[in-house]
Amino acid sequence: MSKKYYPDISHYEPVRNWNEVKEKCPFLISKATEGTNYVDSTLKSFIKNCEDRKIPYWLYAYLDKGSELAQAKFLVRTCKKLVGKYFVGYVLDVEAGNEAGNVRDALKYLEGLKYKVMLYHMYADYASYKTVVAGRGKNTAWWEARYGRNDGVYSAKYPCHRGVELHQFTDAGTCPGIGKSLDLNRITGQGKNEEWFMTPSDMKSNTAIAKEVIAGKWSNGIERKRRLEAAGYNYAAIQKIVNKLLE
Incomplete structure (x- = not known):
């Protein structure tokens, strides 16, 4: 954006x-x-x-x-x-x-x-x-x-x-x-x-979810994308944070 x-x-x-x-x-x-x-x-x-x-x-x-x-x-x-x-x-x-x-x-x-x-x-x-x-x-x-x-x-x-x-x-x-x-x-x-x-109050922040992704709580690849989007999260935004945290 x-x-x-x-x-x-x-x-x-x-x-x-x-x-x-x-x-x-x-x-x-x-x-x-x-x-x-x-x-x-x-x-x-x-x-x-x-x-x-x-x-x-x-x-x-x-x-x-x-x-x-x-x-x-x-x-x-x-x-x-x-x-x-x-x-x-x-x-x-x-x-x-x-x-x-x-x-x-x-x-x-x-x-x-x-x-x-x-x-x-x-x-x-x-x-x-x-x-x-x-x-x-x-x-x-x-x-x-x-x-x-x-x-x-x-x-x-x-x-x-x-x-x-x-x-x-x-x-x-x-x-x-x-x-x-x-x-x-x-x-x-x-x-x-x-x-x-x-971010709705009953949802976690993108940064919090990114840390969960790194910890393995949201699966991998296409399945991760499916789960995140089904839960209402922005997959691309979260993946960007994940990449930055792993640098």
């Missing part, structure tokens, strides 16, 4: 070419719900295409102000029968002036499930949610939006807060296979890495 893209999308900017997205995007984030009765029109097709193409994906709820816990439960109730083995986790999109205590309750509910979680807010709202951020679980990533010039390109002149793990740096980006005027993100390196964002 050459240049990588980390978009977050919804029905406003659906995937147009899944083969290109598979090549360019290590994982995807898409809108699932808003409030307690709205479901994004692309949700089912998005999940199916990610599962068919083995693309790790996240699903988010845009939180209206008030009843945030009920909204988080609606998100889970809507998605739980649809998601498959490549689903990584749930996201709370907090940008409607939500009360911090309500956001905390919704976050704790999601953290009690078996999936990873992300908490998203705007840069200017950090003071409102810093206690929620500080109290997040170890399997929860901090995602923040700060655009700066908002010309589609990241500029270090407009950094996110220290400790942010995923930084949304524009809503004017471009991604192969999707289009223009997109939200684009970057992994900051201030905590969780790309592999974390790609």
